[in-house]
Amino acid sequence: MPELRQVPLLVIVDPATSHRDQIVRALINFYRVNYYADTDSALRGIRTRTPDLIIIDDLAPPQGGYELVRQIRRDQNPDIADMPIIITSKLEESALQHAVRKCDANAYLVKPYRYSALMHAVTTQLSLHVEAQWDLLPPKERAALRGTLDVFQSLSEIMETGTRIDYAGMRTACEPLVDVIAASDFRALLNGVKSHDNYTYAHSLKVATMLCLFGSAIGLNHNEQLLLACGGLLHDTGKMLIPHAVLNKPGRLDAGEWEVMRSHVPVTLDFLQASLTIPKAAIIIAGQHHEKLDGSGYPKGLKGKEINELARMAAIVDIFSALTDRRVYKPGMPVSEALAMMTGPMAAHLDQHLLRLFKELVLDTTGGEIL
Ligand SMILES: [Fe+2]
Ligand SMILES: [Fe+2]
Structure with a gap:
């Protein structure tokens, strides 16, 4: 059914089961969600089925969240390379801001964050991605x-x-x-x-x-x-x-x-x-x-x-x-x-x-x- 394809697919990469489950529970009513505990299986999953947005925890093993972002940005498939990415982290905000900018992610959430902040970040990034295509x-x-x-x-x-x-x-x-x-x-x-x-x-x-x-x-x-x-x-x-x-x-x-x-x-x-x-x-x-x-x-x-x-x-x-x-x-x-x-x-x-x-x-x- 092609219409269902339009429900955005989100990927969560997070080793902490409880945090990952919380995000999945918050998003599952509104989006399709896949999740991974490590960066290697995430990258394989992303390359198999291109999502619309990825939420990556900075501590995701073995390479760490920032390295995964860099690999995604270098991907040969432009749909993957340009994907909206949100980083989650316990880092203090100014340090996180710097790290996110350096690896070229789109947005971040400092843990613990509110449900409304998560929904706002996801909606904003998905929408910005759609709006960018209006340039064509x-x-x-x-x-x-x-x-x-x-x-x-x-x-x-x-x-x-x-x-x-x-x-x-x-x-x-x-x-x-x-x-x-x-x-x-x-x-x-x-x-x-x-x-x-x-x-x-x-x-x-x-x-x-x-x-x-x-x-x-x-x-x-x-x-x-x-x-x-x-x-x-x-x-x-x-x-x-x-x-x-x-x-x-x-x-x-x-x-x-x-x-x-x-x-x-x-x-x-x-x-x-x-x-x-x-x-x-x-x-x-x-x-x-x-x-x-x-x-x-x-x-x-x-x-x-x-x-x-x-x-x-x-x-x-x-x-x-x-x-x-x-x-x-x-x-x-x-x-x-x-x-x-x-x-x-x-x-x-x-x-x-x-x-x-x-x-x-x-x-x-x-x-x-x-x-
Ligand atoms: Fe109306
Ligand atoms: Fe109305």
């Missing part, structure tokens, strides 16, 4: 991805520091995205974030892209499409405050976790409303994208005409994106299957007139294949 894209596509990622990262800083969004800057950053869609070449954008490890960014970019495409198909002008792109990028901002373990939990959420998940809507609204320059349309998209036509949605349980048309479009795109996205616990659903689900079991939730237009558009542009 044509300028407009590259600008669209870099611009939206910059906006997204600044949103998380703004949320932490309580400053305000620069909406004018955000519009400018989203211009290349609208241009790429006008040239009807959006597949490169979706492919570019497929393996990105920040799921909320990848999902928001996908929603922004599809929403803008939807807008262009129903005849909205450039400025209106720009508004949809910004609205799509902002619609789940509140998810940045949801803990990784809930946001990426494989399987069903319990009642408490579900409550936390749903809170992303009011959190997003508070955040957007505090930024006085955010257009009303973007606030409507964020506030109503989980409402359902039959009144079974949240946060307000709005029904039928109470739900704004823009939010109905956003709900269609949001669900389509969630179904077709690959997650750790499920492969991405093929486009035709997702559309069948939306016109079948989910029909009472969604505006069927808009859905017909969306379906035509998606089948035209993707041929019904996996996105």
Whole structure:
């Protein structure tokens, strides 16, 4: 199943069973994990099946973690030589920093470290690796991805520091995205974030892209499409405050976790409303994208005409994106299957007139294949 291949493979090299088990336990819900106790078997394993990231303890025998990093960097296979590497060590931070720089590893964790520090380091390194490949894209596509990622990262800083969004800057950053869609070449954008490890960014970019495409198909002008792109990028901002373990939990959420998940809507609204320059349309998209036509949605349980048309479009795109996205616990659903689900079991939730237009558009542009 090629889709499952996209779940990143991580390799842990650590002689201390208890530390190794702890890391494996932390990561196994989100990634595929292989582990080795020594550098020789690790190198053989890495050469047999190329991982996406390696976590190496500096004391791994017999050669030591730093020597293993050097061997990896000298490997003939560029996929292996360029691999993201995180070092774990009990060394004091400044000494560790120096050693890591010298052997050309990408990041380090000083033991003992927190679960959140481990997850942050892994996600950051996997994402940086994906972002580096954007350099190979044509300028407009590259600008669209870099611009939206910059906006997204600044949103998380703004949320932490309580400053305000620069909406004018955000519009400018989203211009290349609208241009790429006008040239009807959006597949490169979706492919570019497929393996990105920040799921909320990848999902928001996908929603922004599809929403803008939807807008262009129903005849909205450039400025209106720009508004949809910004609205799509902002619609789940509140998810940045949801803990990784809930946001990426494989399987069903319990009642408490579900409550936390749903809170992303009011959190997003508070955040957007505090930024006085955010257009009303973007606030409507964020506030109503989980409402359902039959009144079974949240946060307000709005029904039928109470739900704004823009939010109905956003709900269609949001669900389509969630179904077709690959997650750790499920492969991405093929486009035709997702559309069948939306016109079948989910029909009472969604505006069927808009859905017909969306379906035509998606089948035209993707041929019904996996996105
Ligand atoms: Fe949402
Ligand atoms: Fe969403």
